[in-house]
Amino acid sequence: MIGVGKAKQYANVLDKPLSRGRQEVSLSAFAFLFSELVQYNQTQVDNIAELERRLEDAGYAVGARVLELLCHREKGNRRETRLLGILSFIHSTVWKVLFGKVADSLEKGTEHEDEYMISEKELLVNRFISVPKDMGAFNCGAFVAGIVKGVLDNAGFPAVVTAHFVPIEGQQRPRTTILIKFAEEVKQVCIV
């Protein structure tokens, strides 16, 4: 008999109904897990650029899955075809689902046509991270940059995404900016 007793057993994980996305875990559980991710990667690399790349790769995988999950759940399987559309999807929907709030700001770069910036006063992943001086400009936000890259690439908007610290007057901790530089083909095809 189906459905009798405790949780129904599905033969295939693809048959399980998709959850509503309301479940939560504690922030510290995530923070500990993220710190283990960074610490493990530190043992596998020799320099900062490689460490950032590995974090970005980890984030890329998360971004690809988040895009599929959210497209199905929140947008009824409609695909974004416009540049501003996908950027505002990331800035509001993706940020809201992953970090509980929309990103602080989305700006268009002044120097180059194809650059956009998403800024956050303090990235959730960086909240419990302190970077030693000898690591220079290393930013664990590379993980979030990877998430954004994963979403963009899989939505058909290839881009180079990086995370930077931007010191702000009067604020002790610098702001983090995710810089998105779209590839050539995106510039030519998309009308913003």
Next chain:
Amino acid sequence: MPPLTPPKSGDALFASVDRVNAELFTLTYGAIVRQLLTDLEEVEEVNKQLDQMGYNMGTRLVDEFLAKSNVSRCVDFKETADVIAKLGFKMFLGVTATVTKWDAEGTSCSFVLEDNPLVDFVDLPDTCQGLQYCNVLSGVIRGALEMVSMKTEVTWVRDMLRGDDAYEMRVKLIKQVPEEYPYKDDD
């Protein structure tokens, strides 16, 4: 002496900590397991690494747990297991475990988890059948208990990813290690 605040219930404890979307947690854990599989290739090595990561997390997690939950010192292992299942799991993962299958001496028990946020969306491929996907949890428990002077051994008995109906961990208390003072009192 000022009155001590009573220990909170599991739900109140979970409501009092900052929370984050479980899907971010699940996907990040998935990314970690994937990275380990790519780097280490051997499933046994990945299991060991996950356990080690869990151990590192557990040693620090237990401090936060004790600080936030206000529990008093546990009298025996049975109480410890109850506290972990009801409060510990609830505070960090938002789910409770049940404690079952106590052995005659009271040193070995099973934690049964029906709901596990680590494994949403996960399907084990045929090439990774030996993978203990949730091994980080056994490391966390081992690390946390070692910080409160209990040496334990944690093994997985049932795993939903392998077709069982729940997640079951067997925790065995090996010995209580009395705290050692780093210096003599009369120096």
